[in-house]
Amino acid sequence: MLKRILTSRETLLVGAIILLLALISSRFPGFVAPSNLANVFNDTSPLILLAIGQMIVILTKCIDLSVAANLALTGMVVSMVNVAAPGLPIVVILMIAIGLGTILGMINGILVWKLAIPPIVVTLGTMTIFRGIIFVISDGKWVNSHEMSPAFKAFPRAEFLGLPVLGWIAIFAVIIFTIVMTRTTLGRAFHAAGGNPHAATYAGINVGKTQFCAFTISGALAGLTGYLWVSRFAVSYVDIAGGFELDVVAACVIGGVSIMGGIGTVTGALLGALFLGIIKNALPVVDISPFWQLAISGGAIIIAVALNAQANREKGRIILKRAEHAT
Amino acid sequence: MLEQTDNTILRDAASDDVAVLALDRITKTFPGVKALSEVSLQLYPGKVTALIGENGAGKSTVVKTMTGIYQPDGGAILVGGKVTKFPVPQAASDHGVTAIHQETVLFDELSVAENIFLGHAPRGAFGLIDLKKMAERAREILNGIGANIDPEHKLKDLGIANKHLVAVARALSIDARVVIMDEPTAALSHKEIEELYELVETLKAQGKAILFISHKFDEIFRIADNYTVFRDGQLIGDGAIADVSEPDLVKMMVGRDVSQIFPTRDSSPGDTILRVEGYSHPTEFEDIGFFLRKGEILGFYGLVGAGRSELMQALFGITRPSGGTVEIDGAPVQIKSPADAVDSGIVYVPEDRGKQGAILDLPIFQNVTLPSLGRISSKGFLKLAEEFKLAREYTERLDLRAASLDTHVGNLSGGNQQKVVIAKWLATKPKVIILDEPTKGVDIGSKAAVHEFMAELAAQGLAVIMVSSEIPEVLGMSDRVIVMREGRMVAELANGDLQPETLVRHAAGI
Numbered sequence: 001m002l003k004r005i006l007t008s009r010e011t012l013l014v015g016a017i018i019l020l021l022a023l024i025s026s027r028f029p030g031f032v033a034p035s036n037l038a039n040v041f042n043d044t045s046p047l048i049l050l051a052i053g054q055m056i057v058i059l060t061k062c063i064d065l066s067v068a069a070n071l072a073l074t075g076m077v078v079s080m081v082n083v084a085a086p087g088l089p090i091v092v093i094l095m096i097a098i099g100l101g102t103i104l105g106m107i108n109g110i111l112v113w114k115l116a117i118p119p120i121v122v123t124l125g126t127m128t129i130f131r132g133i134i135f136v137i138s139d140g141k142w143v144n145s146h147e148m149s150p151a152f153k154a155f156p157r158a159e160f161l162g163l164p165v166l167g168w169i170a171i172f173a174v175i176i177f178t179i180v181m182t183r184t185t186l187g188r189a190f191h192a193a194g195g196n197p198h199a200a201t202y203a204g205i206n207v208g209k210t211q212f213c214a215f216t217i218s219g220a221l222a223g224l225t226g227y228l229w230v231s232r233f234a235v236s237y238v239d240i241a242g243g244f245e246l247d248v249v250a251a252c253v254i255g256g257v258s259i260m261g262g263i264g265t266v267t268g269a270l271l272g273a274l275f276l277g278i279i280k281n282a283l284p285v286v287d288i289s290p291f292w293q294l295a296i297s298g299g300a301i302i303i304a305v306a307l308n309a310q311a312n313r314e315k316g317r318i319i320l321k322r323a324e325h326a327t
Numbered sequence: 328m329l330e331q332t333d334n335t336i337l338r339d340a341a342s343d344d345v346a347v348l349a350l351d352r353i354t355k356t357f358p359g360v361k362a363l364s365e366v367s368l369q370l371y372p373g374k375v376t377a378l379i380g381e382n383g384a385g386k387s388t389v390v391k392t393m394t395g396i397y398q399p400d401g402g403a404i405l406v407g408g409k410v411t412k413f414p415v416p417q418a419a420s421d422h423g424v425t426a427i428h429q430e431t432v433l434f435d436e437l438s439v440a441e442n443i444f445l446g447h448a449p450r451g452a453f454g455l456i457d458l459k460k461m462a463e464r465a466r467e468i469l470n471g472i473g474a475n476i477d478p479e480h481k482l483k484d485l486g487i488a489n490k491h492l493v494a495v496a497r498a499l500s501i502d503a504r505v506v507i508m509d510e511p512t513a514a515l516s517h518k519e520i521e522e523l524y525e526l527v528e529t530l531k532a533q534g535k536a537i538l539f540i541s542h543k544f545d546e547i548f549r550i551a552d553n554y555t556v557f558r559d560g561q562l563i564g565d566g567a568i569a570d571v572s573e574p575d576l577v578k579m580m581v582g583r584d585v586s587q588i589f590p591t592r593d594s595s596p597g598d599t600i601l602r603v604e605g606y607s608h609p610t611e612f613e614d615i616g617f618f619l620r621k622g623e624i625l626g627f628y629g630l631v632g633a634g635r636s637e638l639m640q641a642l643f644g645i646t647r648p649s650g651g652t653v654e655i656d657g658a659p660v661q662i663k664s665p666a667d668a669v670d671s672g673i674v675y676v677p678e679d680r681g682k683q684g685a686i687l688d689l690p691i692f693q694n695v696t697l698p699s700l701g702r703i704s705s706k707g708f709l710k711l712a713e714e715f716k717l718a719r720e721y722t723e724r725l726d727l728r729a730a731s732l733d734t735h736v737g738n739l740s741g742g743n744q745q746k747v748v749i750a751k752w753l754a755t756k757p758k759v760i761i762l763d764e765p766t767k768g769v770d771i772g773s774k775a776a777v778h779e780f781m782a783e784l785a786a787q788g789l790a791v792i793m794v795s796s797e798i799p800e801v802l803g804m805s806d807r808v809i810v811m812r813e814g815r816m817v818a819e820l821a822n823g824d825l826q827p828e829t830l831v832r833h834a835a836g837i
Contacts, residue, residue, distance in 0.1 A: 195686035204666035
């Protein structure tokens, strides 16, 4: 049992993150100060939120490339709502963001479920459509900081016990979705539908509907992140979070989520996101050009995938009966 | 050690031929597992050698070693008496060793000719593939084996038997000296099997050495010249087929005597549990009506494609029927999905248990409870203690031995995976269990265990539907037999002294 914990993907990743932090702190000790780590975590929170949703989608043998576009569209809509009705309470803004994100996710899910279109095609299409809609509704104009109401901008930055609300939301999402994935029938269905769709069907699980639920969750998290993103950066325009969907997929892959479906945990997605977040925040500090970040995260992805492939290969088939009992 | 190889073992006593291909004391180890332990095997020109062994005896590993997919950890491969290595699959095919696999590995979207010549296509100007020459040579080879297939057709348009012929043609196109056939008759009809036998004779006449892997003793005695028996990764015996009897082979294979006798059952069916009337499907079957009683085994016999599996899939809610009624315990039920079927007490153990059975990345307990999640959860939240209790109860009932219920099913042996699948269905506490070809691809030792288990289920009051294409099994296990032909029920027979001929006549419509 102990051996299994020590060799699990999550433990390896924690080790890699500690190693990374140790390396950085050897050149810049201030990086590991609690306040800075809280900053790094807060900065990584949008990635964590999206990675959780993406992990669930990938678990069901799908992929959601539209998350960043969903985030941008939801962000633009709530910004424009805020400009039009500055007095609207933040709770309503949050509900609009999550609601709209959910609907956008459901569109992906319906197309995958009912029309059986491959997820990569569906979300590639909706990704472009969502970006296009932002352009149409905003006329390509920006919503700038001075147009947003102070309450709108303040919410994600409000600090509680040294950590901004944005970071707390990520923590809550991790806790809630850990429970969903390990303790509910829906979580079990996600694993089963991706692990062996045929067997899941025969066990009474509706695989298409399960995938629909995954896209819905991913959409809801993207919508929530959409509001948090535009309010935190106090700006909204067509191209915000451009290409961010690839970071999200990268975080999942680094976190040990199998791109073939069936394998993945919330912890893995969290750690994968943190790994990328630390690299992104540390590079400027240790005086490496941020442009290296792309190359480094790319390298991390390939290493992670290679390690996962290796781990799966070692599982030789057990042929001799007595050998099985010996192990 | 390689130099000391005793040459006498490489000669066929009868003909004094040198083995085209021989394995000498091959050992292959996987992490923690010895899959092959010093096994030897000789293949002679113009001879068919049958490789016999239960599932997991190491047959597939041997094939992979012979074709360069696996590298042996010890021992030697000899081609024409010379020690040779196959570091890559290409090396094996360069030496004329070729395998026709269980699930034929061909490419659906390519043409027949392209499939035959993939990797060694005839070249023309600028090193480009000479399509005309390729089609011509493909036609020659196909004609040579009496196959009437257009080389320009795409492979996906061919039936399974013709695909096999293409695979054989491919083997011949590389001037194969050794042809490995891995359960070639598993998916073929009676007529197609006869054609395959003829093909094997043709290959023999051409002097090819053939390794024939099969579970079926009738075909082994029909076409093999020599036999080699493996058990648990070890060589148990080999020799000429003429010197051995079927019971001897069975004994070598399983290491004990196996009675071919089916379990005796005290058949006293109870109340009617399932009643199906006027059941129809737009394209697959029509006007099916039958009843099933508690403790009864109802056999469904028919030729492949008679609509039996399709009927069962509709009963289980995988497909939707166009009409008819289903009653369970006298009350009509609407089954619109597998979940509905499980709720109504019907479970279906599909034919392709590898693909449709277990979820390898999930632990044992989660596999066992998968169809029963509704019972061990409230408002969508799982009660883990109850889940473990349920999983433990049914794995213990099936005597499943594993380190812990947390073990991932992918780490279990095939036999134990099968137990997980059965435990999964029993844990739903079904009233009706549908077993689709329960012993297909199962070796002879495990077959008897499956039959005993089926009898036990019936004795406990479960109603069993058994879809089977094996006449001895249908006759040995069923209380009643329904014969289907082309989507219709053609006979319902009580199994008193039912004769095989009766079943065949009804199934074939003679």
